[in-house]
Amino acid sequence: MTDSDQGSERVDVDRRSEQGPAGAPGGPGDRGGRPDQAMTGGQRRAERRAAVALAVAILAGIGLFIVYFAGGQTQIEGVLFAIAFGGLGIALGVWANHLLDAREVVEERHELTSGAAGRQAFEMALTEEVGPVLGRRSVLVGLLAGAGGALGLALLLPVLSLGPAPGNSLKVTPWRRGLRVVDEEGQPVSLDQVPQDGFLTVFPEGHEGTADAQALLIHVRPGSLRLPPERMAGVPEGTHVAYSKICTHAGCPVSLYEQETSRILCPCHQSQFDVSDGAKPFFGPAARPLPQLPLGVDEQRVLIAEGDFTEPVGPAFWDRGRQ
Amino acid sequence: MNIMERTFKYLDERLGTASLARATLRKVFPDHWSFLLGEIALFCLVVLIFTGTFLTFFYTPSIREVVYQGPYAPLQGSEVSAAYNSVLRLSFEVRAGLLMRQIHHWAALVFVAAIVVHLCRIFFTGAFRRPREVNWLIGIGLLFLALGEGFTGYSLPDDLLSGIGLRIFYSVTLAIPVVGTWVTYLLFGGEFPAPDIISRLFVFHIMLIPALLLALVAVHIAILVLQKHTQFPGPGHSERNVVGKRLWPEQTFKSVSLLLFVTAVLALLGGLGQINPVWQYGPFVPYNVTSPAQPDWYIGFLDGALRLGPPWDLTLWGFTISEVFWPAILFPGIAFGILTLWPWIERRFTRDRAEHHLLDHPRDTPVRTGIGAAGLMVFFIMFLEGGNDIFGVLLNVTVETITRILQWSLVIAPILTFLVTYWTCKSLSRTRLRPARINAGVRLSRTPDGGYETVSLEPAATDGEREPAGTGQHGS
Numbered sequence: 001m002t003d004s005d006q007g008s009e010r011v012d013v014d015r016r017s018e019q020g021p022a023g024a025p026g027g028p029g030d031r032g033g034r035p036d037q038a039m040t041g042g043q044r045r046a047e048r049r050a051a052v053a054l055a056v057a058i059l060a061g062i063g064l065f066i067v068y069f070a071g072g073q074t075q076i077e078g079v080l081f082a083i084a085f086g087g088l089g090i091a092l093g094v095w096a097n098h099l100l101d102a103r104e105v106v107e108e109r110h111e112l113t114s115g116a117a118g119r120q121a122f123e124m125a126l127t128e129e130v131g132p133v134l135g136r137r138s139v140l141v142g143l144l145a146g147a148g149g150a151l152g153l154a155l156l157l158p159v160l161s162l163g164p165a166p167g168n169s170l171k172v173t174p175w176r177r178g179l180r181v182v183d184e185e186g187q188p189v190s191l192d193q194v195p196q197d198g199f200l201t202v203f204p205e206g207h208e209g210t211a212d213a214q215a216l217l218i219h220v221r222p223g224s225l226r227l228p229p230e231r232m233a234g235v236p237e238g239t240h241v242a243y244s245k246i247c248t249h250a251g252c253p254v255s256l257y258e259q260e261t262s263r264i265l266c267p268c269h270q271s272q273f274d275v276s277d278g279a280k281p282f283f284g285p286a287a288r289p290l291p292q293l294p295l296g297v298d299e300q301r302v303l304i305a306e307g308d309f310t311e312p313v314g315p316a317f318w319d320r321g322r323q
Numbered sequence: 324m325n326i327m328e329r330t331f332k333y334l335d336e337r338l339g340t341a342s343l344a345r346a347t348l349r350k351v352f353p354d355h356w357s358f359l360l361g362e363i364a365l366f367c368l369v370v371l372i373f374t375g376t377f378l379t380f381f382y383t384p385s386i387r388e389v390v391y392q393g394p395y396a397p398l399q400g401s402e403v404s405a406a407y408n409s410v411l412r413l414s415f416e417v418r419a420g421l422l423m424r425q426i427h428h429w430a431a432l433v434f435v436a437a438i439v440v441h442l443c444r445i446f447f448t449g450a451f452r453r454p455r456e457v458n459w460l461i462g463i464g465l466l467f468l469a470l471g472e473g474f475t476g477y478s479l480p481d482d483l484l485s486g487i488g489l490r491i492f493y494s495v496t497l498a499i500p501v502v503g504t505w506v507t508y509l510l511f512g513g514e515f516p517a518p519d520i521i522s523r524l525f526v527f528h529i530m531l532i533p534a535l536l537l538a539l540v541a542v543h544i545a546i547l548v549l550q551k552h553t554q555f556p557g558p559g560h561s562e563r564n565v566v567g568k569r570l571w572p573e574q575t576f577k578s579v580s581l582l583l584f585v586t587a588v589l590a591l592l593g594g595l596g597q598i599n600p601v602w603q604y605g606p607f608v609p610y611n612v613t614s615p616a617q618p619d620w621y622i623g624f625l626d627g628a629l630r631l632g633p634p635w636d637l638t639l640w641g642f643t644i645s646e647v648f649w650p651a652i653l654f655p656g657i658a659f660g661i662l663t664l665w666p667w668i669e670r671r672f673t674r675d676r677a678e679h680h681l682l683d684h685p686r687d688t689p690v691r692t693g694i695g696a697a698g699l700m701v702f703f704i705m706f707l708e709g710g711n712d713i714f715g716v717l718l719n720v721t722v723e724t725i726t727r728i729l730q731w732s733l734v735i736a737p738i739l740t741f742l743v744t745y746w747t748c749k750s751l752s753r754t755r756l757r758p759a760r761i762n763a764g765v766r767l768s769r770t771p772d773g774g775y776e777t778v779s780l781e782p783a784a785t786d787g788e789r790e791p792a793g794t795g796q797h798g799s
Contacts, residue, residue: 068418068419071418072418072419074419074421074422074425074594075594075595076594077419077422077594078422078425078426078590078591078592078593078594078595079591079594079595081422081586081587081590081591081594082587082588082590082591082594083587084587085583085584085586085587085590086583086584086587088580088583089580089581089582089583089584089586089587090580092576092577092579092580092583093576093577093580093584095576095580096572096573096576096577096580100572100573100576102568102573103568103569103573104354104566104567104568105349105351105566105567105568105569106351106559106564106565106566107349107350107351107551107564107565107566107567108563108564109551109562109563109564109565109680112454112549112550112678159509160509162509162510162512163505163508163509163510163511163512163513163517164508164512164513165505165508166504166505166507166508169513169514170497170504170514184610201610209608209609209610210609211514211515211516211609211610212514212515214609214610245610249494249629249634249646249647250490250491250494250495250629250647251490251491251493251494251515252487252490252491252612252616253609253610253611253612255610255611255612255614256614267612267613267614267615267616267712268487268491268612268616268626268629269626269629269630270630270711270712270722270726271634281634283723284630284634284726285629285630285631285632285633285634285646285647285650286634286646287634287635287636287645287646288636314494315494315497315498315645315647316497316498316636316643316644316645316646316647317497317498317503317504317507317643317645318499318500318501318502318503318504318642318643318644319504319641319642319643320643321638321641321642321643322641322642
């Protein structure tokens with residue numbers, strides 16, 4: 001036993017103890033005394049507190065039984081669980097802080113490294129035992145590596161089965177020339193159906209709800225669109241314009257339309273597109289306009305598509321601009 | 324011999340457990356609250372495993388269409404996916420199901436938070452320095468796995484809010500240069516919303532990521548035991564020792580108590596704090612969206628980065644680099660790259676190759692502390708921007724204004740943060756004031772005969788081990 005060891009055997013002043021001198025500058029580090037000594041008042045109180053906490057935990061546990069069999073109730077169950085666990089936690093915490101012989105101890109560190117000698121011994125072992133085994137069979141070792149590599153790559157191949165080749169799929173949608181424009185229920189949309197300043201989410205007939213085909217049909221005021229003539233050709237009566245509903249930034253549905261300013265707003269990242277100016281972005285992180293869907297009208301004034309979108313819909317990808 | 328002794332003898336004769344167990348019981352833990360942060364993360368993981376196992380017994384990882392016929396009236400008769408249907412059933416029809424689900428979700432939020440705060444402790448006190456660089460890397464790996472686990476789990480209910488999150492994630496992977504489309508198609512099984520995605524997320528969430536997570540946690544702790552804890556400088560503390568309380572009994576009581584408290588808090592949150600009410604968001608429909616839409620807090624910075632990002636796409640030789648690339652791939656790549664390599668980056672400048680077991684006080688390393696604070700500020704600004712629509716409504720200003728202000732803040736605030744932190748550290752260091760510590764100075768002790776005396780705080784040595792060899796660095 002060393003001097004310092006004996007030092008820690010002394011009973012330290014419990015700062016909360018009434019037996020200590022008033023305002024004693026004792027450190028709060030070590031509380032409580034040896035178990036073989038008489039309990040201080042602080043310890044007796046601590047023991048009482050721990051006992052009360054445990055009793056409360058027991059009651060909460062019983063309460064959980066009752067609540068569960070009575071049909072269950074989320075809030076009460078949560079609170080009772082919290083009380084039960086909390087009571088146990090308090091009891092153990094009080095125990096740790098007041099009723100244990102908390103001694104500070106010192107542990108020496110040991111060297112982590114094996115040292116130069118240890119490393120040298122390992123190198124020796126390598127040259128003596130690995131070298132002769134593998135070195136003499138260099139052809140076999142080379143072939144072994146080759147076989148391992150070939151097999152390894154072959155084993156990776158099934159990863160390619162996880163998905164289809166992207167091919168052209170990101171650049172086309174189900175929209176075709178002549179397909180009727182329908183709403184999400186599959187009802188054809190006629191020219192007179194959408195009131196001025198109104199808008200509607202539309203799909204190609206037979207593809208209702210399809211993610212990449214979703215388009216926003218907007219009935220704008222006459223003369224408000226500023227589009228080049230070839231794109232105006234896809235806007236029946238100059239008032240029924242349709243744009244892809246997939247944000248060109250990160251792909252959210254651009255579902256907010258503000259008629260006074262005739263802008264489309266993406267609720268995810270607040271990109272804003274100017275409907276009258278070809279749905280070009282004018283604020284926010286989106287860089288490209290929403291692709292336009294060229295529309296026409298059939299004999300019953302029902303809207304039909306004149307073709308697919310003018311550009312690939314949705315967010316950009318590497319070969320987006322390639323044919 | 325009683326049954327315990329016989330069991331110990333049986334095991335020791337076959338596995339040699341006695342000496343190992345003795346050494347383990349005597350392991351010394353430094354007595355400082357900040358060393359408990361990692362434990363909080365670990366205990367959240369325990370709660371996550373237990374509640375998560377319960378949830379898997381009810382969850383259906385399928386997007387097969389079913390008609391909802393449960394007790395939640397607003398959705399009765401609507402077509403929903405089997406996954407969404409099973410989450411509603413778990414929430415409304417399984418006794419204690421909602422509680423378990425909410426505790427699980429809260430535990431996930433606290434789990435990531437505890438990891439982040441633990442990481443900050445390691446960073447700001449220099450605990451990553453030699454010989455702990457390997458454990459730093461493992462810790463960063465654990466952070467990524469925790470984020471992945473959070474995101475995959477959050478997406479499983481197949482509700483409208485998480486569906487939008489998946490859509491954005493899909494768009495981000497599409498933006499990876501060269502291989503983006505292929506990676507996305509292999510990961511998602513085709514064009515969004517591909518039918519396999521929910522079942523794949525499930526496999527990631529309950530098998531692949533947890534297996535890696537648990538393996539890395541085991542290695543993380545094994546290395547910790549092997550290298551022993553760091554400690555703050557103090558009387559008797561040196562580079563060659565660890566001063567603190569033993570695993571048994573002090574630390575065991577403390578840790579179990581902490582585990583119980585963490586569980587209690589999570590149970591309280593899960594019981595009273597409604598979280599992710601997927602029935603309010605509705606089932607995922609690819610042409611609908613919720614507004615406002617905010618992800619779980621730890622993804623908030625990425626959502627904010629997407630909102631702050633410049634509208635610059637780039638076309639080179641016909642190939643496109645998306646505007647999403649800068650905020651969602653390049654920025655996190657650089658930020659987490661610096662974080663991951665920090666031990667080596669710092670060493671390049673300090674040229675300090677020595678082993679360190681005594682921690683730095685953040686004030687004594689003003690450059691590191693400043694850089695860390697500036698980095699946190701960057702993430703904080705992005706996090707704020709992630710709620711720009713909510714702040715816009717709350718503060719009655721336009722989203723445009725908030726975004727512009729935060730874009731400028733992103734340039735200015737980190738620099739200011741660095742300077743303020745640097746000078747604060749410098750002046751604190753100069754005053755030589757130290758935070759009050761429990762074991763500072765001398766202690767008044769009561770002697771067995773009833774008197775009092777002051778004792779110096781040279782801690783006791785463990786049995787069989789030598790006195791503290793060096794006095795080491797006394798901080799004060």
